[in-house]
Amino acid sequence: MFFIRMMNDMKMKKKLAITFISAAVLPLLLSGLFLTGKLREIVINDAFIQLANNVERVRKRTEELIKVPLNISYRLTIDNRMKMVAAQKYESYAEVIQAYREYTDIRDYIQLYKEISSIRVYVVNSGALNNWEFIQPDNTIMAEAWYKEAIEQKGLAGWNLIKDERNGSQQLSLIRSFPVDSLGEKGVLAINVDKQQLRSILDQESFTTLIVDDRNRVVGSNEAEFFGKNLSEIDGDEKILSRQEGSYNTVVNGKASKVIIANLNPENSWNGLRIISIFSVSEITRDANQVIRLGAVVITVSLIFAVLLIYASASLLSSRLLRLSKHMSKVGSGAWETYLQIDGKDEVGLLSKQFNALLRSVHDLVQEVQETNHQKNLVEQRQNEIKFKMLASQINPHFLFNSLESIRMEAHIRRQDDIAEAVWLLSTLLRSSLEAGNGNIPLREELERVRCYLEMQKFRYEDRLEYRLTVDPGLEEHPVPPFIIQPLVENSIVHGLDNREEGAVIKVEVKRIPQGVQVKVCDNGAGFPAERLASIRAELAVSVHEQESQRIGMRNVNDRLVMLYGTSSALSIGSEPGKGTYITFFIPGGATND
Template sequence: MKDKLNDIKLRNKLIFAFIFVVFVPVVIVGGYLTNELRKLALDDAKQEAETNMERVTERTMEVLKIPFYISNNLIYDQRLMQVVKTDYKKPYDVVLSYREFHVFHNYRQIYHNEIKHIKFYTENDTLLNNWQIIPVNNQIANTDWYKTAINGNGFARWLHLEDDTNHQHNYLSYIRKIDFVDFETKGVLVIQLKPSVFNLILSQESQPIMLVDEENHIISSNQREYIGNNLHSVIDANILTGNKKGVFQGIVGGKATHIFVNPIQLEGSLNQLKLISIIEDESIAKNANMFRNLGLIVVIFSFCIALLFIYYLSKVLTKRLSTLSHQINKIGNGNFNTHIFIDGKDEIGQLSKHLNIMVTNIKQLLHEVYESNRQKTLLERKQNEIKFKMMASQINPHFLFNSLESIRMKANIKGDKEIARIVKLLGKLMRNSIEVGSRNVKLSSEMEVVKSYLEIQKFRHGDRLNYEMIVDDAALDIPIPPLIIQPLVENAVIHGVENNQSGGSVLVKAVVSEAKLIVSVSDNGTGISVQKRQEIYQVLNEVEEKEGTRIGLRNVHQRLQLTYGNETGLTIQSNEHEGTKVSFFIPIKEGLG
């Protein structure tokens, strides 16, 4: 019986035990718990979000009540009435009256954290505009907000208005018509609230939350990118039914999201504001750690119970497997001197025999691979060092001789400080070429070399050469291989300016985009045909260097690929008679740029 049992395929034994003892109960219990725990997590997150919304609503209401109380006091303020009703004969009388009127200033002092401006618009055209009391002109009278206030019958409205004194800023404004019945005069009170007070309230919330007006303008948010935008740019506002309080589901940023809406309606106001909080469903699930841990404990407990049963069954069925497993563990820990022998004709018996052969082969193969890799690594390192030194040491004598000849001839004609400057730049350029090593340099240092080169060429060619350098500030400290841009600029000058009778221009650009430093050198020269461009690409990727090839471009191309991988290298964009653009990118490591 024992021998027959050993001859049965091990797969059939373990599949039977796993399906009926472990897999079925774990799947049933785990699936049920996962579903129930998700429901609990959603309910708990909703309740917490609603509690947070109520807290934020109360704090926001405290701020919004301040303009309401101030407006109620100003309706009966005799000092304001006196200023507004008086028919002034001279501007000086207005100035004296304003000097004695401190009501608005006092309120701003009391509520300096909440109030930005208090303004009163009046139809008394004998007053002067001091940005607190403002006579109404035709322009103001024709604005929508002023008409709305005049027709509001004393009820207030909340509007997101542009500031008269600073048109670049909008403020949440409390607008209310003030009637002085005894004096048969009226005006419109505008109280502007500081955005910072709402930003402070909302910044204390962990989930994205916004304060929105009736026109769906986002007045304040703990997400800076939302402020000033329309609610439609963040979520589909159509899913929010009217101005009702509730919880809605929608898609925000391509992710399923719960949207919590809490309207804010103040006494005496015709319109209302809304607090809107958005919580991703994924975030809700992540925050339910307690429930997840509870489910994990239950699943582990169920698994352990099942494991006891399968252990009892497998003790008879897999005793030989345990022996084999013990020997395999020794091999897994690096002990290749072990010998495995298990009797039987089933898979375990066959496996033990082949495993002994495999262990012997692995020992021999590891030794061979180790020696091969050691030799290969040493060879590649030496080759790369030689290639880099050869590439970095190359210099174009044609440029050097032409530059020196131009300086000599100009020095014979006239002597001025320009000669000294060009000689200094040339010396700096030569020193940089001589001192270059295998270490990376900052982009700012490389750009100084490029600028020195272009200044020398500008000296040679005069008005025939124009150049421009555009470099992101964020890119200046990024490390790059030395002498990686200057050969591209040299190529652009030679083929874009020197070969063009009318001269030309060169543009050097370095920008940071999507964790990459992108560098490009463009000229407006004669351009390159499609066939010629294909020939250049073939030369760039040749393993062996040939005489007469574009050594500078080839060196830059291969240095980039040696340093950053084959996905980098030079890209050439050009059409005949339309100029040429040579560019490359360097991946930015985390913490740089």
């Protein structure tokens, strides 16, 4: 009551403004905020999925790349000719040069495999020479951590960012020790992974992607400034230094970011690599924010235009009402001979005219009453006409069914029996769809709906479609949820007929089993590959509460079965490419109507 009294006491302009803000501005703002949040969430989730796929792709391609030096290292460590060249005692430099010239395997590997850029063999041999393939390790090299680790690991491969003595650059290299002779002398093999090949893998990524070794040194990156740096130099948290797998949210360089890490452990290696991909939330949502800002501008301009229009309309209405109020005040003071002319055919204009008519007929009470009754009758007649037009303009299901029946009869008259049959099937299907409620229905009604649907499809596909409905005796009245079989039949037609030129056979079998009733829908269509079938089964296995509630098809049927009868009644799908697909489910015998 207080609110109504307050609204009645409020000026017209303010009342229209509050009404407009409540009915238009606030819902629009709330909807905009909600949709903006959803848009950002969708964009971030899509970027996260893309990032995870990119990381996995980089991991696999990097694994394929480093398999080449790994295989070459295995071949060289068992190559007796290489060991002999490296460890042989030479009498002169000419003999050394001749031995190096005759052994071409290392040069052949480098020319044959683009995945590697160089191969170096470190063996202590005072009589040998350094030719950048066979190198005499000095005290500085032997003091390096990577050299010591290779000797200690006894033949396992290691991956490190080491310096190449030829050009002084650091490169991702495979390090591996090998026995030189039977006396236990060991050498070290170093194979550089080609930078360009590694860079070509990373350059395809749109987000910052790094490959780091077990010392957190960046051995590969699609951003050149990160190469060779330690992860601790990047402005991030401690998780990025120690975490091996998974994803998490963090702050990098002052920006909210998402990080995904994948581990790469090559076979027969004492250490591995990590693939790290980082994307900034602000960069991902930049385009979405531009769309949001553009939408905000459009909405703001629209609101300003609407406010101006409302203000102009309110001002026009209030000024006319004020003129009418002043005129009524004059009449109240005794000026019965004054008349008011307000243009327009709306309520205000009509009110002014009625007021003038009241003034003209005030001397005759009877005429005033008659005129009032006459106006009342006109108003009632107008209302009745409006109601009649509203009722006549409504299209309800009965009108639709009657129209379809008229079309069907006309088709019969013209001896178009197939069209008449199709219209009857459509009418039956529409009626059953409109009349379907939330409760269970007899199985025969559901099968009749399926039969109508299949007959309509036969009207479309003609002899390309065949179907068989088989029901065990006594099951016709068994209660089932509505639209529990028809979506599966529709799915079979889509996958079984649309992809086959020679047509398809759809079978629906309903059998009695000890637990209740088993329903099987099968076709002889194209079937699903094993990967697609596994994907469908995994999707149907997701919890009902994690799925959208307004979806149709197999997901909808599966969700209703699980919610009504438990997981044991869920859809079971089998398929073979080229042989077809079958879907089964069962309804417990103790099911009752909802």
